[in-house]
Amino acid sequence: MHNYPRWPIHAALILVSLVMLVPFYWVFKTSITGENIFVYPPSLIPVDPQPFFYVDAWYAIPFPYFFMNSVIVAVMVIAANLVINAAAGFALTKEFAGKRWIVLLFLACMMIPFHATIVPAYLVTSHLGLLNTHLGLALPAFSHIICIFLFKASFDAIPPSLIQAAKIDGVPEWQIMFRILLPLARPAVAANVILSFIWSWNDFLWPLIIIRDVEMQTLPLGLSTFLAYFEDTTGSLYAFCVMVLAPGLLVFLLAQRQFIEGLTSGARKG
């Protein structure tokens, strides 16, 4: 094995990281300066930074309402995803007739974009009387097939002898899942929490379709309202963007190690 110097790799990684972080920096910089994005030449360093665009954004729209709606929907989605995806992933670790076809069906369903299922999803939600409700907002996101496979890969990596020992001790199947497998699959749980949170938090199209009252809107919908009414207030708009982005970034940063472990757990056994 050659002993190459590591600094070129680190330099390249730092460069790529900076490129990836530039949009975030630019959004934050604009939120404290209000500088128009079309200003030329653009300034890299914030000129006359001040926090008042956040105050404007806070009062321009009913932010607490939007925030609480997003939180309520995200909590419902996360809870449902953990239960449903873990149960489905646990089922897929077992051998049963037609398992291969079910896995194929799941994989095939992953290729159908959500936009293609909006009309039936709307009709089902309407028949259930859930239009313009938190439950209606959360319902289509109650399970994600990718997360089912994350759980399956994570459960597959747990030694079967552990499950057999539990069965010999008379532990029921649902307790095996919740009390033995899930505590051992914490990275998968973290990945599920983060993915379902981010997908729910950033969802724009579904709330746009089923929400009618302003007080039921979520944060991404609030962003569109902002764009429609206050087109020339760059600073406040970007401040609102930061306020929408911050919770997702916080959740990711808090659980990033488990998230990465969860995504890669299927790559190895044991």
Place this chain on the structure above:
Amino acid sequence: MGWILNRVTVTFALIAAVVIGWNLYVVRHDDGILEGRVVDQAGAPVAGAHVVLNEQTLVSLAPIAETKTDAQGRFTFERHDRHALVLTAGKDGVGASGRIEVRLYFRNQNRVMSEPIALGADRPA
């Protein structure tokens, strides 16, 4: 103790502490009192100057209150219930001020203007 003192609970506890602290501060400083002084170009107080408090919305400027300065050139507004304000002042024979922007961190925040509003003879009232 590990299940209590981990980075998730500590982070959310810190956020909760900041939010509670900020709201306590707001409750104690939200009488909407805005105080200041009006002076002429020589720095002498201007009595009887007409001071107008405007609301600065995202797209417009609208007057919401007005008052006169006392013998020491002082003025006070109460319960303005806004977070972005613009002050203008003027007096016949002395002149008028430019627009003085007053940005607050929350609605009704109490504020004493650190700099007096100067009336300029080149700007007629």
